[in-house]
Amino acid sequence: MxxxxxxxxxxxxxxxxxxxxxxxxxxxxxxxxxxxxxxxxxxxxxxxxxxxxxxxxxxxxxxxxxxxxxxxxxxxxxxxxxxxxxxxxxxxxxxxxxxxxxxxxxxxxxxxxxxxxxxxxxxxxxxxxxxxxxxxxxxxxxxxxxxxxxxxxxxxxxxxxxxxxxxxxxxxxxxxxxxxxxxxDVSVPQPMPHGEVLGIDVGLTSFVATSNGLLVKRPRFFAEAECKLKLLQKSVSRKRIGSNNWHKAHKKVAKLHEYVANCRKDWHRKLSHQICNHAGMVFVEDLNLVGLSRGMLGKHCLDAGFGQFFNILEQTCFKRGVYFQKVDSRKTSQICPSCGVETGKKELSERTHTCSNCGYTTDRDVAAAQVVAIRGLAAVGHTVKMLAEGKFIGIPVKQESPAF
Known part of the structure; x- marks a missing residue:
């Protein structure tokens, strides 16, 4: 069915x-x-x-x-x-x-x-x-x-x-x-792992960072409408509760909330199709979204809508025949994607990943996305040789010097 x-x-x-x-x-x-x-x-x-x-x-x-x-x-x-x-x-x-x-x-x-x-x-x-x-x-x-x-x-x-x-x-x-x-009354097969691999890391500085180096800035849908919302809510508070003017002012607030939600959902759908254009496998982090919404940056996490984006991306992948899977999100920003050595916890202000073991340097979010891609490949059973080549996830391959 x-x-x-x-x-x-x-x-x-x-x-x-x-x-x-x-x-x-x-x-x-x-x-x-x-x-x-x-x-x-x-x-x-x-x-x-x-x-x-x-x-x-x-x-x-x-x-x-x-x-x-x-x-x-x-x-x-x-x-x-x-x-x-x-x-x-x-x-x-x-x-x-x-x-x-x-x-x-x-x-x-x-x-x-x-x-x-x-x-x-x-x-x-x-x-x-x-x-x-x-x-x-x-x-x-x-x-x-x-x-x-x-x-x-x-x-x-x-x-x-x-x-x-x-x-x-x-x-x-x-x-x-x-x-x-x-x-x-039909049976639709699930997409199988194939094609190019794309790991995705979500965040507040860059909404999406992919393993091939794409960085998408996070739009602030609610933050941009917050000033107008404040004025409309102040107008509601000045009306007598239950009056016709109160209902009119309350309707304006609801219209603004619906407009913000529609803009966010539309942007998520367009971004999901852009991601599926050049990918056969998409891997994302299995985040604790409830915990993020209750943290210090909960307001910004709810404005970004990570959970809605993951749901829309999964639906888009299914419609376009792209394999989708969530992987473990622990320590994705503390592991070097090139050599696999744990580099330690980074501060939020530190936006560059630099490995002291192999010298691999890249953007912090891109490195986390590459770790997500590696974990996704391991989860679907790909060989260690494909991981070492790194051609699907944008990690430069260290060439061995020829033996004379």
């Missing part, structure tokens, strides 16, 4: 926009009610046996099982019979909202995310149709259950033979969008 997601901008009517808004609000209430049910169960199990708290206690029978996705779906059926307004929303959409809450708890247990929080008004921005029926797509329009045909701007053609598995309707400040997930 092969899945692809296509994103298109919707062109709904005013009645359809009002319907979308009502559905988002009902999904938000279902989400908050299910979260409160789970939170109360957890709090009832956290109180002490021999003492009560000063304010209140959650008294739930000891034989009551923990609320799960299945039990809350059964409760949703009973709630739809009791509250008729829930029948206006497709039952599958509300079930997907409960599944979203379940995934939030799974992420809390398995990925150390925080405890799920309640969503205030306006924070629920999407809902999902897991089933669309037969032939839901027309020429520039899509048929949504209980809503009908909705027009969208078909900016690209959709290949034939795919089955629409689900549709996600998303609300953004620039309008409404639909994300169509299509599935083809």
């Amino acid at each position: 092969f899945n692809l997601t296509y994103e298109f901008k919707l062109k709904p009517t005013q009645n359809q926009i009002a319907l979308f808004e009502d559905w988002l609000e009902l999904c938000r209430r279902v989400y908050n009610y299910a979260l409160a049910e789970r939170k109360d169960w957890f709090k009832s199990r956290s109180c002490q046996i021999n003492a009560c708290s000063l304010c209140c206690e959650y008294i739930i029978p000891s034989n009551a099982s923990r609320p799960t996705y299945a039990s809350q779906c059964r409760g949703l059926t009973q709630a739809r019979a009791q509250y008729p307004e829930l029948n206006a929303v497709s039952v599958h959409v509300l079930q997907q909202t409960l599944k979203r809450l379940e995934q939030a708890f799974v992420s809390m247990w398995e990925r150390n995310h925080g405890f799920p929080r309640f969503k205030k008004q306006g924070r629920m921005r999407s809902f999902v149709f897991p089933q669309l029926g037969v032939n839901p797509l027309g020429q520039g329009q899509i048929k949504l259950p209980k809503i009908g045909w909705v027009k969208f701007r078909q900016s690209r053609d959709i290949p034939d033979g795919g089955v629409v598995k689900q549709a996600r309707v998303v609300k953004r400040v620039s309008g409404w969008y639909v994300m169509l997930t299509l599935q083809w």
Whole structure:
């Protein structure tokens, strides 16, 4: 099975926009009610046996099982019979909202995310149709259950033979969008290691440094818009909360954030295609991006968007048949790529790599990218002879003097 997601901008009517808004609000209430049910169960199990708290206690029978996705779906059926307004929303959409809450708890247990929080008004921005029926797509329009045909701007053609598995309707400040997930019953082989090797080192001085000597300066998308953002946020703070002027000023802030995010993503896509133009294998560092975002330079790391760039680069490599792999990132800037000797830790101000053992000198980031390329070649099982030649990663080969 092969899945692809296509994103298109919707062109709904005013009645359809009002319907979308009502559905988002009902999904938000279902989400908050299910979260409160789970939170109360957890709090009832956290109180002490021999003492009560000063304010209140959650008294739930000891034989009551923990609320799960299945039990809350059964409760949703009973709630739809009791509250008729829930029948206006497709039952599958509300079930997907409960599944979203379940995934939030799974992420809390398995990925150390925080405890799920309640969503205030306006924070629920999407809902999902897991089933669309037969032939839901027309020429520039899509048929949504209980809503009908909705027009969208078909900016690209959709290949034939795919089955629409689900549709996600998303609300953004620039309008409404639909994300169509299509599935083809085909097996697409993964790219195999071949061609020229390219190691990539990312950083804040140079966003990308490649093993063949290419240095790309980091654009400061958020830093350039920060002055304008400060003025817009000051304008928001001066408005009465909830007024029409407050909503208008808040919309301007959201538009600026979306503009910055779109510029960053567009630049990442163009750079990924430039990298894939002359490479058959691409190796990058497996960085701890969460740790970088929480460090002293976290604001600049988030502005650079290393994680988004790696995801886009991996997608671009897959589409263009380029092999992509992440390698160990430890001590890439402390090892000489020419002789393999560890040169020691460098200060951030030291931008040149100079090996005291072999005398190899190059830019610090380029040397780290060459080490990444060497580790990538070793990971895919290439011979030591290819590593020694160094012709794929830009390392000069030390010529042996002829014996007379």
